[in-house]
């Protein structure tokens with residue numbers, strides 16, 4: 531039976547991840563970002579403790595839990611100042627899709643490395659000319675004997691430099707245009723013809739985004755995950771989790787910013803001995819942001835519960851709403867946390883402005899605010915399609 535309160539096990543998981551993440555913290559995360567280094571030691575520690583693969587099946591090195599568990603890991607990391615995009619991508623999209631649709635051999639080959647962090651997998655759907663309209667993607671797979679040859683270009687792909695493989699969304703040659711029938715291929719990042727270039731982003735994060743060039747990359751027949759004719763349903767096994775993880779990434783950052791802002795507002799006095807937090811102009815916006823964050827967390831947990839119960843249809847609406855609400859909550863929380871800090875809010879020392887782009891991006895990726903509103907208008911309210 532479902533409940534509004536998370537299980538004791540989930541709460542213990544949150545505490546354990548928070549403790550590990552706290553031992554690294556924002557200074558570590560931002561320090562690595564600014565020096566161009568990676569957070570591999572934290573990533574591997576997460577893997578070693580079973581947190582990265584907590585959602586993946588036990589027989590392939592995972593924890594046997596669900597998306598709600600790995601979302602809790604993602605949120606607690608962000609709540610300690612370490613928001614990890616690769617949490618969204620590697621265990622939640624790639625791990626989840628392979629565990630659900632992969633062959634026995636594929637599961638044995640890829641899931642354990644995703645779970646322990648030694649074989650991180652990136653995910654590539656976005657293309658320069660298709661953008662939000664995934665039906666327009668042109669990355670094409672053609673059969674050559676028992677192999678596949680892939681050709682295309684992807685953009686804004688996170689963590690390709692840290693990944694051993696990328697789960698590439700393509701379409702087969704005989705489905706070259708029209709409604710997308712996605713085919714998913716695991717492509718090694720060192721495959722001949724697979725190249726990537728970093729995109730200069732303003733986000734303060736050790737995780738980078740890349741343009742990926744796929745130039746007649748040959749992969750074996752068993753690089754195809756799932757059925758080439760299965761259609762969009764296979765992709766959504768990854769996309770609902772992606773939205774839930776992005777929501778958790780956002781609410782974690784919101785919690786981090788609000789905790790810092792509240793601590794600062796209790797300490798800082800400017801007029802007489804009154805702490806600035808006693809002024810409602812400071813307290814109420816923070817309280818509002820906390821309410822928005824808690825509401826978004828609740829919807830995120832509902833979406834995760836629906837995915838874990840196998841109700842992908844209902845999960846679609848809940849995951850979209852959760853991602854929308856979480857992005858709004860996070861943008862407001864960070865904006866208000868910066869305001870609370872006054873000039874200190876813009877410094878590197880206080881770490882608030884460093885959160886700006888990561889939270890702002892949550893209104894754009896993995897699916898934009900506008901596309902969620904389109905979805906809700908059409909599917910929840912039955913309004914006509916506008917595009």
Ligand SMILES: Cc1cc2nc3c(=O)[nH]c(=O)nc-3n(C[C@H](O)[C@H](O)[C@H](O)COP(=O)(O)OP(=O)(O)OC[C@H]3O[C@@H](n4cnc5c(N)ncnc54)[C@H](O)[C@@H]3O)c2cc1C
Nearest residue numbers: 653654655656661662686687688894895896898900901917
């Ligand atoms: C930091 C970061 C990490 C990312 N990581 C990955 C990754 O690992 N893998 C991956 O595949 N992709 C990744 N992405 C890409 C991301 O998913 C896309 O940026 C996102 O889907 C939006 O696509 P776009 O940038 O092409 O915007 P566009 O589709 O060009 O949209 C531009 C604007 O127009 C609006 N718009 C477009 N169509 C409509 C419409 N019909 N109605 C109303 N408004 C509309 C959009 O909402 C948006 O505001 C990442 C992006 C960022 C910024």
